[in-house]
Amino acid sequence: MRPKVAVLFKMKSKPLEELRKYCDADVILYPSKEELLSIIHKYDGLMISPLNKIDAEIIEKAEKLKVISCHSAGYDHVDVDAATKKGIYVTKVSGVLSEAVAEFAIGLIIALLRKIVYSDKFIRQGKWESHRVVWSGFKDIETVYGKKVGILGMGAIGKAIARRAKALGTEILYWSRSRKEDIEKEVNAKYLPFDEVLKQSDIIVLALPATKETYHIINEKRLKLMEGKYLVNIGRGVLVDEKAVIKALKEGKLKGYATDVFENEPIQESELFEMEWETVLTPHYAGLSKESMEDMGFQTVKNLLKILRGEVPEDLVNKEVLKIRPIESIKML
Numbered sequence: 001m002r003p004k005v006a007v008l009f010k011m012k013s014k015p016l017e018e019l020r021k022y023c024d025a026d027v028i029l030y031p032s033k034e035e036l037l038s039i040i041h042k043y044d045g046l047m048i049s050p051l052n053k054i055d056a057e058i059i060e061k062a063e064k065l066k067v068i069s070c071h072s073a074g075y076d077h078v079d080v081d082a083a084t085k086k087g088i089y090v091t092k093v094s095g096v097l098s099e100a101v102a103e104f105a106i107g108l109i110i111a112l113l114r115k116i117v118y119s120d121k122f123i124r125q126g127k128w129e130s131h132r133v134v135w136s137g138f139k140d141i142e143t144v145y146g147k148k149v150g151i152l153g154m155g156a157i158g159k160a161i162a163r164r165a166k167a168l169g170t171e172i173l174y175w176s177r178s179r180k181e182d183i184e185k186e187v188n189a190k191y192l193p194f195d196e197v198l199k200q201s202d203i204i205v206l207a208l209p210a211t212k213e214t215y216h217i218i219n220e221k222r223l224k225l226m227e228g229k230y231l232v233n234i235g236r237g238v239l240v241d242e243k244a245v246i247k248a249l250k251e252g253k254l255k256g257y258a259t260d261v262f263e264n265e266p267i268q269e270s271e272l273f274e275m276e277w278e279t280v281l282t283p284h285y286a287g288l289s290k291e292s293m294e295d296m297g298f299q300t301v302k303n304l305l306k307i308l309r310g311e312v313p314e315d316l317v318n319k320e321v322l323k324i325r326p327i328e329s330i331k332m333l
């Protein structure tokens with residue numbers, strides 16, 4: 001029997017065609033939790049985006065499920081412990097998104113310091129009455145050139161940001177769980193303790209995954225080390241205590257916050273919306289481009305098919321699952 005797979009996001013057509021060569025695939029776009037709870041028992045495989053939350057309750061009902069293939073580098077939207085206990089393999093994608101996300105991070109940095117988003121709105125609202133309103137009204141616009149950029153998290157995305165930031169004429173400081181001598185050599189990046197990166201950088205970029213250790217890693221106490229600096233987040237919303245960031249922005253302590261990610265997504269209202277000069281906000285799409293989405297779709301399909309063929313993919317997140325349900329016992333293709 002062909003495996004039955006549910007695709008819960010808008011996947012590009014070519015990878016979907018590839019999937020359909022081997023599996024019966026239902027595309028069910030962003031179902032509610034209730035909807036998912038009522039259908040999950042039918043599926044051998046699940047393909048999801050970061051906006052599809054798969055919690056322990058859903059996993060409990062997933063009687064036949066063997067694999068959850070994430071169409072993302074992050075996998076914090078899946079209860080991986082619950083999946084492992086049930087013998088469900090969880091995979092992510094690696095590499096294919098790094099360039100797209102890094103490019104976006106640089107876009108956020110430039111937009112934040114040069115107020116590009118603010119100015120666009122300014123013109124559209126008919127406020128450009130004279131050159132004077134801009135030249136004497138727009139205060140504290142800063143160049144990126146010559147700044148110190150502190151990158152927190154030096155994985156593939158962090159490195160891709162470092163290369164681009166270097167080309168903008170900045171100095172690179174970084175912290176990561178382990179030293180990355182390759183990037184130190186390549187862009188002369190300086191490895192420092194976490195808090196030193198916060199203290200010594202002008203622009204701090206979060207490129208960390210969401211884990212128990214990184215939850216609210218930028219909190220009220222750490223924001224005190226960041227007075228007069230800019231913060232850019234292309235990791236996950238939960239890396240920052242959003243309330244503390246809002247407070248620091250309101251008090252003029254944090255100079256600006258540009259983020260693609262939020263503590264609760266999709267975000268409908270926030271005090272951040274009112275701070276048009278100090279913030280740049282985008283709806284979690286740093287990885288989205290025609291090129292990256294297709295590459296990512298193929299990798300997500302490849303990971304899923306590998307597991308259904310009884311093979312271990314490189315991008316397996318929960319290696320402990322191999323002891324709970326041996327991979328050979330899955331073989332459906």
Ligand SMILES: O=C(O)C(=O)CO
Nearest residue numbers: 072073074285286287
């Ligand atoms: O791949 C991910 O985890 C993303 O959030 C891309 O924006």
